[in-house]
Amino acid sequence: MKIKTIVGEKKVEKVYPTTKIIEALTMMDKENVRRICVADPGTGRVEGILTNMDIVDFLGGGSKYNLVKFKHNHNMLSAINEPVKEIMTDNVVLIKENAELDEVIDLFVEKKIGGMPVIDKSGVLITTINERDVIKYLKDQVDEKLLVKDCMTENVVFATPGERLKDVARTMLRNGFRRLPVVSEEKLVGIITSTDFVKLFGSDWAFNHMKTGNIREITNVRIQDIMKTDIVSVTSNIKLVDAIKKMNELNIGVLPVVDGEKLIGLITEKDIVKCIYKK
Template identity: 40%
Template sequence: MQPNSNNSDKKPADRLLKMPGTRERGPVDFKTKIAGYEGEIMAIATRDVVVAQQTTTIIQAVGIMTREGFRRLPVVDAGTRHLRGIVTVGDIIDFMGGGDKFNLVQVKHGGNFLAAINEGLREIMTPHLVTMPITGAIADAVEIIVNKNIGGIPITDAEGELKGIVTERDVMKVLATEHSGRKAEDIMNASVRVTGPDTPIGNVCREMVRCRFRRLPVVADDVLCGIVTATDIMSYLGKGKAFEQLTTGDSAEVMGAPVRSLLSGELHTITPDRNIHDIALEMIRRRVGALPVIEDSHLVGLVTEYDLVKAFSGE
């Protein structure tokens, strides 16, 4: 899809709701704060990791991630399970029109999306990634998640063989066992970028990649309609909906649909005075990575798994 030369595509996607925030973003001494959680990371990690190979096609990987509800898929050698890289939902969004990986579609395949999705994962995976050893501590995982903003960390042995993966949600489950006096308004992101329901999916992809977001609230006439996540966009491809009205296979057809077509009817919200312990439990129960904060029917912020991990680690 060619970027629009005028500014008409900016008005919904580039809106930014700026509210005064109270959260503290200073440095946290993780080793001190989480001294009680020193121990092997494998105690909370997923050991039976679903993986792909470098020759696995992009569309096959998208199918696996969509079916399993994964945000990331480690890429290993078939025989040795040596870790070679990882493909994340962010890589998929980048490939679908958000960033540099879209060149695989536009340049190598002349805009033919159907041809590009049958390329191997080596074309879009992230080869140089942060890992943890099997002897790592939970405090180490927290430090990586918060300081490097990495949502999933592969765990390898001394030979580089994949032994597990630990995610933000895994860490949050451990940290959320501690009660807290803090509320949503204390930790929420109060400067929330939003998009409109008629914004093309391709524009949303570009916004997510440019700002390094995994989700965008969808707002119409100052009313929250829903949240579109990178996983929703990937699932649009993985469940085949992207291909239902294709006639030429061109990427513009795939990514030109309005983002409203991805929204589900279910929308869960929280209020600014909600305790963060309760928020964490609700996210775990609903298996969501963020909850919008609503006050007087207006969106005032967003609380993510990342925000909660950082808040609990600083308690």
């Protein structure tokens, strides 16, 4: 099956290399997307991609924070007006519209990515394809015998409510995780995701909580103040197809797996794609 059949006329969100970071953040929050393509305004070719994890990096998790720290002396109100090209990922994995689904999944697994731009034969951006698109397409082909425990991630890296945002950002980048469950006294009490970092600025939360404009006013926030607490979870013995249905209904990319109140794993879109593909 060719991927252009799967994504159809799916809308693509894009910005340009000179677009301000704050404008891209606002668009990502408004459209509820984890990645946004950066295209050349003249040719339409992909110049880069801005992902939630780039934002996590920019907000204290890694080297992209240096833009805020050194060039702008921690002044976030100044730094977010820099162009997107300063923090985007420019080594982008691309896929052509006539590629087969197997090629897409191979790239997801091999490159450890959750989505990529789709281009035409001339290299012009058409749309994007991500793990959620693949799951929605393959959901009716999932083996009814598969259970969540057959596919879930165990030995989960988690955060605690008192950790600061900057520490969570570093943990996410170090482990390559977009989501961290929050655990207190062995009980699941919340979850924080890379999308939450985007929402801090895309929804004006950060601006309403900064007095001086210094980014450290935000990176030192305890995650208990921003984490999601209305968590939807599953048990390990439910059918994978039922977990997929729940994720699709709620438009979410992860379900914590619990035994009572104790966290025992996570089932993510990445886990599902790898599991379906393997089977």
